[in-house]
Amino acid sequence: MTKRSYINGLPLVLLLSGMSTPAFAGSEDVVVENAWSRASIGVNRPGAAYMTVRNTGEDAVTLTGLTTPLAVMPEIHESKTNADGVSSMAPADEITIEPGQSVALEPGGLHAMLMKLQEPMTEGENFPLTLTFSDGGKVTVEVPILGIAARGPES
Amino acid sequence: MQRRHVVQYGAAGVGAVALMLGVGWWRVDGPGAPKPAGQRPLPLSAMDFRLTDHEGNEVGPETLIGRPTMVFFGFTYCPDVCPTTLSDISGWLEDLGDDAARMNVVFITVDPERDTVEAMAEYVGYFHPAIRGWTGPANQVARAAEGFRASYERVPTEGGDYTMNHTASVFLFDAKGELVTMIDYHEPREFAVPKIRRALTEDVEGAT
Known part of the structure; x- marks a missing residue:
């Protein structure tokens, strides 16, 4: 488990060491773990990606947006199910992560909604997803594409 | 005084x-x-709708009577909740093993405009082979939802597309078509699988 997280975080660490500058207040301490997504059928349906965003620093960070070459309109959305069992989905507000805290993007809750796919999401491939923070910092993570029926990063 | x-x-x-x-x-x-959305579904024998399954067969509520049944609503353009539900159900069916083959498992679309028979066939093909995908004319989908007391609503999204809000519960019926129970979205497997086994057991009791 620990080993896996470490391996997942490795490309990010390498990436951050190349781009981080002291100008950012907080987002250089963001670690993205266990990113995964499901394969798509073609490009007409939106895709979704999941991950845990952890703030290891001492300042709160606010996630304001996403970019990826894979989709024209990537946004953070939130699915909710009400007392009558009705599910709905809407764009999420900005997400602030307090020092030492993490936010889970997981099925049935917050997720990176990938609208207007530029190409199909093919099982076994990866795509880069960049998280933008309010301090101007960016964190890019490689998201593995699992099968359509995947239930989590381990399946 | x-x-x-x-x-x-x-x-x-x-x-x-x-x-x-x-x-x-x-x-x-x-x-x-309470609004109709919160009511219990009708028995399958009291429902009336005509849909087409993902192999082009004409189907209706009577198709389901005779075997225990699991029904849920969704749409294939749903990126989060629906593939999660379908994956969960696929997992439950794997847990049930051979018993899964004794059940009807039906996914009814609430978005017949985009979910044609071909779209449903391609989509369900990625999940457990027991899962059947039903679609049809909008008025028949509406009648089906009414019978199950399920609700759905089209919601426009940015960029001219739309998404669907819909009941995400899974309905369980016994072989006679009577409601046994419902499984809420995100109910853990240790609760869901025993509920399904209950629907299967009521089938055995009904047969004796």
């Missing part, structure tokens, strides 16, 4: 009872009653 008090108390008492009755009526039969 004293008699007058008794009359006053009596009047207050009658008023209180009337108020409670009024509140009761409001909650049970009046405008405060």
Whole structure:
């Protein structure tokens, strides 16, 4: 488990060491773990990606947006199910992560909604997803594409 | 003096009872009653709709009677909740093993405009082979949802597309078509699988 997280975080660490500058207040301490997504059928349906965003620093960070070459309109959305069992989905507000805290993007809750796919999401491939923070910092993570029926990063 | 008090108390008492009755009526039969979305689904035998399965067969509620049945609503353009539900159900069916083959498992689309028979065929093909995908004319989908007391609503999204809000519960019926129970979205597997086994057991009891 620990080993896996470490391996997942490795490309990010390498990436951050190349781009981080002291100008950012907080987002250089963001670690993205266990990113995964499901394969798509073609490009007409939106895709979704999941991950845990952890703030290891001492300042709160606010996630304001996403970019990826894979989709024209990537946004953070939130699915909710009400007392009558009705599910709905809407764009999420900005997400602030307090020092030492993490936010889970997981099925049935917050997720990176990938609208207007530029190409199909093919099982076994990866795509880069960049998280933008309010301090101007960016964190890019490689998201593995699992099968359509995947239930989590381990399946 | 004293008699007058008794009359006053009596009047207050009658008023209180009337108020409670009024509140009761409001909650049970009046405008405060639970909306149809919160009601229990009808027995399958009391439903009436005509749809097409993902292999092009004509189907309806009577298709399901005779075997225990699991039904849920969704749409294939749903990026999060629906593939999660389908994956969960695929996992439950794997847990059930050979018993899964004794059940009907039906995914009814609430988005027939985009979910054609071909779209449903391609989509369900990625999940457990027991899962059937049903679609059809919008008015028949509406009748199906009404029977299950499921609700759905088209919601426009940025960029001119739309998404669907919909009931995400899974409905379980016994072989006679009577509702056994419902599985809420995100109910853990240790609760869901025993519920399905209950629907399967009621089938055995019904047969003897």
